Structures are given as structure tokens and as C-alpha cells.
Amino acid sequence: MEGSKISRRNVLVGASALAAGAAFSTRVVSAAPPASAVTPALIEAAKKEGKVVWYTSVDLKLSEQIGKAFEAKYPGVACKVERTGAERILQRIGQEYTANVHAVDVVNSSDASHLVYWKDQGVLEPYVPEDVAKFYPAEHKDADGTYASFRVFLCIIAYNTSMVKKEEAPKSFADLLDAKWKGKIVKAHPGYSGTIMTATYQMSRDLGWEYFEKLAQQNILQVQSAADPPKKIALGERAVQADGVEYLIFQEKESGQPVEPVYATEGNPLIIGPNGLFKAAPNPNAARLFQSFCFSPDCQQLCIDIGGLRSVHPQIKEHTGRTPLSQIKTMKDDAAAVLKNGEQIKARYTKIFRV
């Protein structure tokens, strides 16, 4: 009785019932709260707070563009983007919360297991934007309403077309183990990047750790962010990326850089980057407004068109000239397994690649 009353008020009044709503939702409810629309009251309350802090691992340029699009739609609410690797975000939030520093409002991680972890810790606030409730498929939203898939993309091989002829380009992960690629590969790190963490799990499961042991013999250039390999091959620093985000390959290619994606025949790691908001968010209303914005068709279309990401919002059109996601063989994502094996994966990777 008490619970349902508060929860209804939470929906109707939005802002004013925040504190009560947060306290109430800690453990009692196991189902998601009802969908929340963007109301004038919410916009007003967000404006009073003046800003929202978004910790994200989306590539810097795109994340700032998303922030700017939000600011353009809701003038008076600044979006402060804090971009770093997903694994760093996990570490940062851990350290900050231990020291009772509550700086983050909304988080986006390319390692979906982080959201599961934070939810288990009880620090995420259930909040379901209207678009998520209406349009998002069940497998792309948390049953308890604490997060949903903000972005979907692949972790792929790619090459520099002025350094590698099309017919000589690798077609599979196994191809990368050929001696001719020695010293020509760039690869990102699972200790920094959530994309690579997720991909390393899926690939070690499907291809075995032997693949990585052999790859380590190829004299790779070890960078940190999964956003870096596409930049390194566009620069011409290495001919091929063993892993890296697909969306930057699209961005580079479409802006005229000599790069080309490769969809490996073994299947391509599927990366899901959910958004969630924190109970202790310093700007709770702006956080809700931003979360709703992130899943809106406007923002999702922007992520596709200029960002090169994929979307699970059914109203979004895929970009012409890019291979549709449905035609690509993907590996199966499994956030729970990544959560369980994360530490081991990092330790094993460090042992094999020595950094």
C-alpha cells in the first residue's frame, strides 16, 4: 500500500518524491517502475540543478556531441562529459564511492557486466524512460528497470587500405596469426577498455586462449582504449587492428580516411553499452532527463548517423553503406559471465601480453 502510493507519486510528481522513491526502491521491488515521460516539471527541476555529469566510455568526440545535443534540446542544463575507458570508470566510481564522493549522475559502460555489478551493489536507481518501456526489446533492458542498452556495436578487425590490398586483407581472427602480420597489428587492452574486456571474454570462450597466446607472438602495438586502434590505423601507424570499436571505423571511413572494416568469419564480439543512473546522483532530475534523452529517437539516430553506433530502438534507421547488423555473424554476449570471470580475464591477459 505504502509502496504503491509512493511509487505512483514518483511518476506523477517526478522530482518532489525523489528521496522517498530512492529509499523505497532499494530492495522491496523486483519489477521495474512504470515508464516515466519527460514532463515540464522534470525539465524545470533539471534546469534548477543546471547540469548533469555523465561518466562514459563512448569515444570522446561522439560523447561530447551527445552532450552538446542534449544541451541544445534542454538549454540551461549543461552536460559534463567524463570520458575514460570503461574499466577505469569502474575503478573511478569504486574509489569515489569508497571515499563518499558522489560525483556521477549517469553512467555508460561498454562492459555491460559493470551495470550488473552496480545493481548488485544497490547503487543504481530504477528509472525507465518512456522509449525504453515502449520500444526496447526485453533482452535489452533490466527487468528491475535500472539500466537499458544505450548503444550496441561490434568489436572488429579493420585495416588501412593504402597499406593493405583488399585481397590480402585478413578475413578471420585466425588470419591475424599469419607471420606476414608480425609487427603490423595494433590492439587495445581489457584492463582499460570495456569493449576489449567483453570481446576478450567472448573470444576466449569461442576461440580459446591459445588464440591470444599466438597473437602475443605477433609483436603487437598495445594501446589502451578500443577507440585508439581505428585512429592508429587511420594514421598509418599500423596496417591492421586486431580489435577496436566498429563505430570509429565507420566514422574514419566516411570522413575519407583509408580504413575498411572486416567482419571475421568466426563471428564478431557483440558489445552492449548500457546507461544507468545512480541513487546518490548529485543532480537527480537532470540525470533522469538525460537518461530519457539518451534513449529518445533523436539521440539514438544521432548515435547512428554521426557516431556509427548501432541501436536496438526499432524506430531507428540503419545508415546506408554500412553492413546491417542482422547480416553479420556475432558472438553471443554474456554480461553475467564477464562479471564472474572479469578478474581472471584481466590477470590472464596481463600474463600473456606482459602489460
Added chain:
Amino acid sequence: MTVALPASSARRGLGIDLSKPVLIAFAVILFLLIAMPLSWLVLYAFSSKTGAFTLDNFHRLLTDAAYLDPLLTTFALAILTALICCIVAAPMGWLVARTDMPLRRTVRLLVTASFVTPPFLGAIAWELLAAPNSGLLNQLYRELTGAEQGGHLFNIYSFTGLVFVISCYTFPYVFVLVANALDRTPGDLEDASAILGGKAWDTARRVTIPLALPSIVAGALVAFLQAMTLFGSPAILAMPAGFHTMTTKIWSLFQFPPQPELAAAASLPLLILTIVLLRAEHMVLGRRGYSVVGGKNSEPRIVRLGRWRWVMLTAAMLVLMCPVFLPYFALLNASFSKVASHLVSINNFTLHNLHFVFYELSATKLALRNTFILGTLAATAGTVLALVIAYVHTRQAVRGYRLLGFLATAPVAIPGIVLGVGLFFTYTRPPFVLYGTLWILLIAFVTLSMPAAYQQLQSAFKAVHPELEDASRILGATRLRALWQITAPLLRTSVIATWCFIFVGVIRELSAAIMLFTSETKVLSVLIYDLNESGDLAAIAVLGLLMLVLTFGIVALANSLKFGGARRLSAP
């Protein structure tokens, strides 16, 4: 006499003179600044995950190759750097101090420029220059020789590359020590050798080199320490190449899941080795006295190089290409180029990078603001602290002044990253939860800058005779008033120089900041490091240049005030 005076003045000051409580407060502050983080560090190093006493951390450190390899790499790196620095910097120091090589002042200025260039920025600039495929120098090499794709002259992502880049920004330490020593060494002994028929080479071998040797050895030790404790350059160049140094290893131990106990244990060897080497340096430099003993000092003897003058200048300029000209050029090029690895041309020129950094990147403004606030506060607090301690020490104003002097110099033995780890332990728990605030960074910066600031001001105090203060005190002024009215104006230029010195130090500090920042307290150096991890070279180039402009602005300001101040002081 000197002992009796302070004792009596202390007794006289009782009750009306505030100096004693002030001094005690300063001692307590210093003690807390240094002792607390180090105690936590040691405690953690001997703790297991559950907090019980253990030696396991050290056992793992010495047996697990994942920790032993970085330790050995770090030693090799530091030794090679020290050697290279001596080989390059000692002759250069001699050239500017003792020869008639042209443009000696300019060479000194350019060495100062490499001195204030943040090493991590230099490392990133060298990525732009000497990455095996996209590096500008390697592209030029392939252009000139027609070498195949993949052929390269330099590979900066290697152990040699790392040694080279660290040497670029460490050799100024040796240069300054050697040049200063030679500036001060009188020419009498060399004259004597020449009069007795010694040839130029004999004089150099038997007189000049032995005289300069202590400063060279001291320089080598300083270079060793710098190379050993540097974080930025190895993080930028070693990890892509697939190896760790001790500092990057310590830092990686804080990644999720954090292993603070191991990090603490790994920090201790750096700390102990630094202390040992500094003792050694002290012993070596302590013997320097013999070189300047003697009657009247004559002007240093200038060696005429003849037609070698221009050859030597060319050599010096070639050396300076590495830390200054080439990296600055690479940063400038990347700032205005659409692709960082392409030279700016008409169809490649862009202002987008500037626009991105100043209008789109939301962290720029915050980082600039934090850097300015911290620079100003740290410089002010550090200068005041160093001033008081230097005063107390040179005037022997209270009992225990030696302890104060020791405490102020002690942080020189604490590598930035080790202090960062210690401060992290200290201020993430009650009663002092400062993590997430600018205060913790302020504490780090003040502590790290204390030894240099203290030494600078101490030598300034030594130059001012206590008679003037004594006169003021005899006329009834308290110690603080005498200090404020008499000594402070006389020391103005040194104080300003120290202030600027700390400010510049704060701008370039990375290794402690990387352990202590949060999203709200990001500083410029951390922002640049962050951007490097995601490969945003163009934004780094713009921010790096901004950082250099700020630094040189402050240095120029310090210089102009120094000269202006000196004129005004000597005018009446």
C-alpha cells in the same frame, strides 16, 4: 655566540613574541605532510588483504616475474639515462661555462626550455615524430631512402626509445649542475697549470675535469633518480611496447580490482633507493668545497675554441633539436593538421582541433581552472612555508631548527607516485577524507615542491646578513615584524622566483596527480594523459601547446620581475 643569541632571544620573546607557536605549528604541519602518508605506506606494505601482518607482498615482489622484470627494467633504464645525460650534458655545460662558443646564453635558455617541458608531453611529441610507421621522421627517412613500407629509422615504442626520450628531458639536471659548478670554479688552478707548461688537454684532464667531477657524479645520481621515478614517459611509451617500469606497475596495481598492499610494497624500494642515492649525492657534493677554497677568486678562464666554435655550436644545437625544436614542431603541426601524421599543407590545414579543445571538450575549462587554482595556492602556501623554515634554519631561531630543515628537505626522497599512493591511503579514510577535493592535490604539490623551494630560499637568506634584522629587533620589533619589514623586502626577488618555480612545477606534475584526481579535480596534465590513452593526438597537441605557453609565460614573468627587482634594489 651564534648559539647564545637565539637562546636569549627566545627567552625574551616569551609572552609577546608569536613566533614560537607559529614555528611549532609549521613543524607540525610539515611532520603531518610527510609522516602520515609514509606511515600508511609502510603499514600497507606489511599488511595482508585482511590487515594482518605479513611479508608476502615483498615475497611476491621478489619472486614473481611480473614484478621483478619491471624492477630490473627500471634499473637498466635509470643507469643508461644517467650515463647518456652525463656524456651529453657535461661537455655542453663546459661549452657554455668555459669556452667562447657563440650564442652561449641562447643555449642556456634552450636548455631551460627543455627543463620546463613536461616529460610526458615530450614523450607524446616523440610518438608523433618517431612512431615506426606514422612518425614524421620515419616518413622522411622512407621518402629519402625509398625504403619499403614498414622500414624505419627509429622505433620510439621500445626500451631504447624510452631511454632516449627520458634522457631528452633529464639531461638539463646534469647540465645545470655542471655549468653552475664551472661558473663558480676560479680559473687560478687552470692558469697555474698553463703557466707551468701544461697543454690544453693536460689542463683539462688534470685540473678542469677533476674539479667538475663531483658535480657530474651528483648530476648522474639526480638523472638516475629522475629516470627511476618518472611515470608519464614510460606509461606512454613502454606499455605500447609491451613492458612495464616500476612506476607504471605501481599505477596498474590500482586498477580494478585494486591491490593497494602490493602497490605499497612496490613503492618502498623506490623510496629506499632514493634515500640512499641522495645520501650518496650529499657525500659527493659535500666534498666540492675543495674546488673553491683559496684566496681571491679570479674570473673563470675562457678556452678559445678557434674554428671549432661553430662546430661546437652546431653540435649543441643538434642536441637541442631532440628535447625542444623537433617536439615543439611536431605538436604545432598536429595542432593544425587534419591528420596528426601528415604535414600541414593547404588542403590539410584545419582550425577544427582548436575549436574542439576550446568549445567542445567539456573538460578543458575545468582542467584549466583547477590547474590555475592549484598552481596559485600551492605556490603561495609552498613559498610561505619554505620562507619561514628557511628563516628559522639560517637564523637558528628556535631549538630543533635542524629538524625543520630536515623535514623540509625530506620530500626530495619521495617519488611523486609514491607520495601519491601514500596520500591516497591517508586521505580516503576518516578523519581526513580529502579524496575528491582539490585539497589532497594541494597537499601533494606543496609537499613535492618543498625541498627545491626551501633550498632556493635558504640560499637567499644566507645572502642577507642578520645585522639588519637584529637592528630592527633591538629597536623593539618582534621577530615576525622584523621579518616582514626588513628581510622580506630584501628577499622579494627570490620569493617571486620561488613562487613561479612552484607554479611551473604544478603545471607539469603528473605522477602524484594521476593517483589522486577525480572527475571534478582533473588537472591539465591528467587531461592530456587521459587523451593519450584514447589516442586523441590533435587535442593533446593543442592542450600541450597551451601548457607550454602558460609555462613560458610564467617563466618570462619571473625573469622580468627578477631583473626589474634587482635594478630597483641596487638603485638607491
